[in-house]
Amino acid sequence: MKHAPYLLYSDGEGHIFEDTSLYVCGRSGWDAMPLENEEWIKLPKGGQLYELPNRRGIGIDVKSGEMRLCEKGWAVASFIPPAFTGTYLAAYETLPGAETLPLFCYTAAGWYNEKFYVTAIRIEKDIRQESEGFDESKIEQGVEKLLKTYRHNRLVQHLANNCCLTYHCPAARNYFMGRWECPVPSSPACNANCIGCISFQPQEETITSTQDRLQFKPTAEEIVEYTVPHLETAPFPIVSFGQGCEGEPLLMWQTIKMAIKEIRKHTQKGSININTNGSDPKAVKTLCEAGLNSIRVSTNSAREKIYTPYYRPNNYEFNDIVESLKVVNSFGGWTSINYFVFPGMTDSVEEYEALRKLIKETGLKMIQWRNFNIDPDWYLRKIDVTDTGECIGIRQMMTLLQEEFPTLKFGYFNPSMERITGNFEMDYAGS
Numbered sequence: 093m094k095h096a097p098y099l100l101y102s103d104g105e106g107h108i109f110e111d112t113s114l115y116v117c118g119r120s121g122w123d124a125m126p127l128e129n130e131e132w133i134k135l136p137k138g139g140q141l142y143e144l145p146n147r148r149g150i151g152i153d154v155k156s157g158e159m160r161l162c163e164k165g166w167a168v169a170s171f172i173p174p175a176f177t178g179t180y181l182a183a184y185e186t187l188p189g190a191e192t193l194p195l196f197c198y199t200a201a202g203w204y205n206e207k208f209y210v211t212a213i214r215i216e217k218d219i220r221q222e223s224e225g226f227d228e229s230k231i232e233q234g235v236e237k238l239l240k241t242y243r244h245n246r247l248v249q250h251l252a253n254n255c256c257l258t259y260h261c262p263a264a265r266n267y268f269m270g271r272w273e274c275p276v277p278s279s280p281a282c283n284a285n286c287i288g289c290i291s292f293q294p295q296e297e298t299i300t301s302t303q304d305r306l307q308f309k310p311t312a313e314e315i316v317e318y319t320v321p322h323l324e325t326a327p328f329p330i331v332s333f334g335q336g337c338e339g340e341p342l343l344m345w346q347t348i349k350m351a352i353k354e355i356r357k358h359t360q361k362g363s364i365n366i367n368t369n370g371s372d373p374k375a376v377k378t379l380c381e382a383g384l385n386s387i388r389v390s391t392n393s394a395r396e397k398i399y400t401p402y403y404r405p406n407n408y409e410f411n412d413i414v415e416s417l418k419v420v421n422s423f424g425g426w427t428s429i430n431y432f433v434f435p436g437m438t439d440s441v442e443e444y445e446a447l448r449k450l451i452k453e454t455g456l457k458m459i460q461w462r463n464f465n466i467d468p469d470w471y472l473r474k475i476d477v478t479d480t481g482e483c484i485g486i487r488q489m490m491t492l493l494q495e496e497f498p499t500l501k502f503g504y505f506n507p508s509m510e511r512i513t514g515n516f517e518m519d520y521a522g523s
């Protein structure tokens with residue numbers, strides 16, 4: 093790259109243009125800054141561009157080198173696809189009266205050499221959510237066949253009609269294509285009140301949740317009925333409790349315990365995983381005794397003071413999620429964190445130190461570096477952060493952690509048993 097990409101702006105009607113008088117900046121925390129050329133990669137397939145109403149992009153004047161606003165239109169950001177982690181946010185100034193942005197990620201984007209560029213890193217080789225990997229006709233056939241096969245199963249009905257055909261959930265689409273990770277939502281309720289919850293947003297908030305929360309409690313029989321055949325027949329099979337269309341699965345631990353026991357009576361294949369807020373280490377212990385293989389605990393931070401104002405837990409505390417990771421580790425299970433990456437918060441020196449401590453304390457196996465789908469201004473205001481402190485950069489943080497913890501895995505998705513027990517670097521091409 094001979095120079096930084098040019099800034100992008102929109103005319104407010106969905107048309108995007110480059111402003112060749114400005115090089116685009118990135119954002120970290122509350123700060124806009126020029127970036128190293130190495131930060132930029134071509135916009136990956138499946139990535140999208142968003143115009144940000146009532147927001148002006150911040151760039152570096154090509155001639156003067158001064159930082160200034162683009163007055164030609166609204167700012168533009170990218171919603172990068174899964175498997176890629178954003179290293180800088182889009183830099184813009186929010187004008188008075190601007191509405192809160194919906195629950196997507198807003199990665200820095202620019203234009204260079206007739207192409208769109210973003211600040212991101214491919215963190216995961218696994219192809220399970222590559223947009224071009226989804227075959228619509230196979231999905232439709234799968235939905236038709238499995239709705240017939242499990243006509244009385246409310247969970248399969250939910251996965252078909254809501255998750256697959258309405259929300260276009262990649263996990264549900266993979267299930268109906270008979271491959272890889274199969275979702276098992278189970279809980280209509282939650283014991284946390286996350287600011288950016290994707291399944292429930294309080295009335296007083298102006299943004300909406302991206303999917304509706306499950307409205308019923310499935311039985312262990314309903315769970316076992318469709319998950320055993322998936323584990324038996326799918327390549328690299330995983331069944332995962334804890335999905336975006338439900339509350340907290342640990343609130344359903346009795347049902348999940350019965351389901352896991354029953355599943356393992358029928359098959360030893362694949363991995364049984366739970367995506368959770370990790371709030372109840374006792375319940376986690378019971379699930380490990382039943383046969384749970386893997387846990388992914390979601391968190392926006394390894395620091396209690398940043399975690400608590402975001403999760404607003406009802407009847408648990410930050411240390412409970414740490415305990416849940418330790419419990420699974422003590423059973424020899426696979427432990428991941430679903431780490432919401434927010435440039436300027438995640439890569440602050442304080443967060444880096446807290447994460448090192450968490451990794452050592454819990455014997456953590458994997459960090460899933462997930463893009464934080466939230467309006468940056470809204471998030472920082474809600475958790476009352478005015479100064480994020482000194483930052484080291486997301487890429488630098490990953491490098492330092494990898495050097496200090498060489499066996500610690502990085503990725504974006506829950507690994508299959510084949511990767512956990514075998515060659516972790518394998519990818520699923522051709523499966």
Ligand code: SF4
Pocket residue numbers: 282283284285286288289290291292338339340369
């Ligand atoms: S833990 Fe999950 S379901 Fe519960 S409030 Fe947070 S995001 Fe929503």
